Amino acid sequence: MVLVANAVGLNVYRADNYQRPVAGLVLVAVMIGWTAFTVWAYADPARRTRVVLGLDLAVALALLLASPLVKGAGFSATVPGFWVMGALLAWAVHWRWRGGLVAALVLAVSDLAIREDVSQTNYGNAYLLVIGGVVIGGLAESLQRMAEQRDTAEREAAAAAERARLARAVHDGVLQVLALVQRRGSELGGDAAELGRLAGEQETVLRGLIHAQDAVPADGVAGTVDVAAELARLERPGVVVAGPGVPVELAGQAGRELVAAVRACLDNVERHAPGARSWVLLEAVGDRIEVSVRDDGPGIPEGRLSEAADQGRLGVSESIRGRVADLGGTATLTTGPEGTEWEISVPREGR
């Protein structure tokens, strides 16, 4: 559009150059008409056919070649002037750098061929035309490649989200049945109770997995561990894990150490207080991460820990403390007849 306005303006300005003004007027009218047609034709991808593109270049070429006829042999500017760029751009966008090169060469050669004497400016313009055609073709190509990559990424993200949704729907059904079997089984007693117990175990494991999986998208942060998801995996019959419901990121090594310390606490409960229930609570408080592991076992008998230390044995409690201390955190143990509780607090780095 801008190009056609420019060409029309220039032609009006130079009207006195025309040897045959009527023919010149016809050519300008053709130019305007064709521009209107191409604007319409290129608006819809379905209409961007080879025929239209070929015609576009042919019209530009025809106008170019008609210049000497209407303007006389010694003209300085062709009738369409820069307008030929329209066809060139269309070719470059459609057929990439090859199309750009071909269209540019055709136009440049004919432009130079119809002139009586080729000035340096004429040559420069033709040269720019060729370079421009190739560059724009190349740009169009990389743009399209980027668009394709983006589309692929979007499709993958949508597929992943759909998979997660389906998984949730399937899991929910399975969980319903497991919970029901567990419930009815324990009421019926006997062998059914055993089945119920097994169903209950699987239900807890699956629920833990789902919670861990829910947190997966945040896994993208390089080199960090989502402590919330990792702790959710520790849930099993007799162990309840409570957390904030959002990922709690901790640098890789520190995150793994913290989870290992919690696992050691739980293993300790299992060893020394079989049958006791445990509760794990994870909290992100400002710049610290706090984990509590509590059980309702009989507690650690007084003197038991110092006795172990006196015998030169490095008890589990010392190994837990050491682990947490390495992370720059603290681990405190409280024990009594109502049970034992570990309170672990570690700094949250990079915040």
Next chain:
Amino acid sequence: MTEPPIRVMVVDDHPMWRDAVERDLQAAGFDVVGVAANGSEAVARFPAARPQVLVLDLQIPAPNGVEVTAEVLRHDPSARVLILSASGEQADVLEAVKAGATGYLVKSASREELLDAVRRVAAGDTVFTPGLAGLVLGEYRRLSEPAAADPANPELTERETEVLKMVAKGLSYRQIADRLVLSHRTVQNHVQNTLRKLQMHNRVELTRYAIEQGLDDADA
């Protein structure tokens, strides 16, 4: 029993579950005034059934449990919603609680736990699991972070935080009362307050959102 039985409605898309829960409730002397298999049935049948307690599965065909909770409580604020969820989808549970549910149980809970939960919810108590307490604590922590700081955000008192933490660590209200030398009723009130503040905040946020979006004009 001289008191009239508690009226309960059961919403679950899983027929086996719905029947099991209904049977258990009836056997224990509750009056099951309605059942529904999806959200739209639940919302449509609620006004006529007028249950005191809605036992609601979160994962039901649309509208989902969160929307049903909000809708029935808008219709009858005195009703109580007890969420019974299989998977314990954490975000959904938190949303349902913010929408006004006052109880939450996972489906693996025993029959006695369920019956007890319905009774307590009907009496106006809140039924927390350690998991729910953890989620609510996390929500308050997030609201108080510098990034989200807003003077309008609800805050817990020190005592409320202490109590909620103990619930999340699996202590019963009785144990908490003993440890803090408080009455059982006081502990219960503290726990209730933590939910009430969140629900109030949620309503304010929704209203504010509606005004920002110009949706309030429709009602005016």
